[in-house]
Amino acid sequence: MTAHSLPVHVPLVTQPLGLWGSLTAARRNILSIIPEIATRQPMVSGKTGKRWHMVMDPDALKQVLLEKLDDYPKSDVTKNLLRPAIGESLFVAEGAHWRWQRRAAAPAFSHRNVSNLAPIMSKAAENACRRITNAGPHAIDIHDEMVRATFEVISDVTFSGDDGFDRDATHRAIDNYIDQTARISLLDMLGAPDWVPRPDRIFAGRAVKQMKAVADRAIQTRKTRPQSGIPDLLDLLLSGQDPETKRTMNTAELRDNLLTFIVAGHETTALTLAWALYLCAFDQTIQSQARAEAQAALGSLSPATADDLPALPLIRRIVDESLRLYPPAALLSRTAQRADTLGGREIRSGDTVILPIYALHRNHLLWDSPDTFAPDRFMDRKTIRRFSYLPFGDGPRICIGASFALQEAVIILASLLARFRFTPVPCRTPSPVMILTLRPKGGVWLRADPV
Structure with missing residues (x-):
């Protein structure tokens, strides 16, 4: 099989980069x-400023993510990047402070509550179809379209009915924050302490203040004027209580978790959809099969609903395969708290343990033809070894919104494929680049023709 018959991938390094080379490369694309x-070994170790280990071995990953969770907290680099915006929320917190928040928030993401929010996803899918139709049969940046659709979903499930909520301003503030702060600095790679100023992050202060002010206003408004009807995410978090300690979230904790869900909840699903549509345009045979499935399930031109999900197994497999090839959180890092052994390697306290999900998902020891687009590899999920597929992580810290994201992605993807044929635009191939998430540099430009 030639490289031309494979979807785009990140060119990985074949020679050691050294500290300065690593820094320069990481600022362009962490991957x-x-x-x-x-992609051919279970573990790779080295030293770039400090000792590091890349782990692609499922048994070692099980140790890090499940069996010795507290020994491998998120790295200081990760926390330093995110804490200014989302405080000590679920994504950043560790130990007991993380556990009580997780217990308090978990009911909000129950199957029943996620299903109840599906009509908002269907409405966003319908709006996206209408925008694409109105744009005419021209090339469109489908990544931009998907960001708009998923932000519509996340803002409706968090701030529904709040007329004072400025969606565009919040969206801009989030984008500015991600763009300005998510570039790894040399100070981070050298392990400099938090109090040493990071120039990139100083400029992001205004965007962070704006995001927090919007969320604080929405929380205070909802506390004084409760909604009627189906509870949205803000209602569910306001009523959330840790069943063990009876503790509830104060305004700052609510705000930080709300911002976590808004930032993570729309960015990652938009990327999944953009890459899924790129892959469908790349392989017209699979796209045609998915379209037939979607049209049979949806019947008329109405968007997909939660009730349609069981009739859309191929579209779910396309989402899963997109998450394998282009996982939004494509590289995670942890800091070892004590001496250990992983996959036969000595781990010292303070070592950086890197979970390169991108390399794990393309590892030749775990996947057949790992760089090919083959959704049917998910036909029988029992054949996929646990901890070899981690788009949402695993263990106790598995992404709390995973079922929400998957439901949203399948609803929107089915709705689009039922109505449009997507084809690539010559000379506009996206390039996978990870800064904070795995984004398509240059956008995902596709032609969308009504069918």
């Missing part, structure tokens, strides 16, 4: 520091 050998 470009992954050695190509990481």
